[in-house]
Amino acid sequence: MIVADFEPVSLNDFPGRIATVVFIHGCNLLCRFCYNRELVLKNFAYVDKTKEFFKFLKENGIKSVAITGGEPLFHPNIFEFLYELKGDGIETKLDTNGFSSKKLKIALDEKLLDYVAVDVKGFSDEEIKYITRCNLKFRYFADTYRLLKKYGVPFELRITVWRDFQKETLKNFFMLIDSNDKVVLQKPIVDKPLLDKRFESQLKRIDFERNVEVFMSYFPKTKVRNIL
Ligand code: SF4
Secondary structure, three states: OOEEEEEEEEOOOOOOOOEEEEEEOOOOOOOOOOOOHHHHOOOOOOOOOHHHHHHHHHHHOOOEEEEEOOOHHHOOOHHHHHHHHHHOOOEEEEEEOOOOHHHHHHHHHOOOOOEEEEEOOOOOHHHHHHHHOOOOOHHHHHHHHHHHHHHOOOEEEEEEOOOOOOHHHHHHHHHHOOOOOEEEEEEOOOOOOOOOOOHHHHHHOOOHHHHHHHHHHHOOOOEEEEOO
């Protein structure tokens, strides 16, 4: 039981590839802005589509898969899943929240990943704790970042704009990253029920364009993506 669902074809989820997107059930965080309730909350029952997913890949000769969630690295069977994909000669892109660096290291050691997209939940311990509702630290994200740099796997850092950027906390982030890194700003989803319903009105007040301008004044190469 690992595949909650899959999207047969996507042009937007694996840079440079036409890919199948697979949604893995379960997550270790409870982000206030999360709109994937059915993947994150334990009380949502789902029909396991693992067999159907692999059958689809084989029958259609799919060679690229974007793995998302939930948090794929949180699933106990994630390595078996990745080995099976790699055994079938499939390129893999992983979306991760950046707080499972030990498992990420194993996946990189085993050459199971071809591209990684890492969320940046916040730029300080306080921001990360507030938004994820878990006792996590900025330095845990930094561990993940350094790992990706060390292994040289292509990656991007994805930032959902859930509050106005603060000059002081942005400084931590820019001191860590490299000017050649790919950084993507994402507009939060506000038209679906969020994990924290009370957060919806706060999100609607965020001036996304203004925050993009602020961010770009420090990091002009930033890309912007609207989640569909
Ligand atoms: S947004 Fe947060 S809670 Fe939702 S799937 Fe991603 S990491 Fe998990």
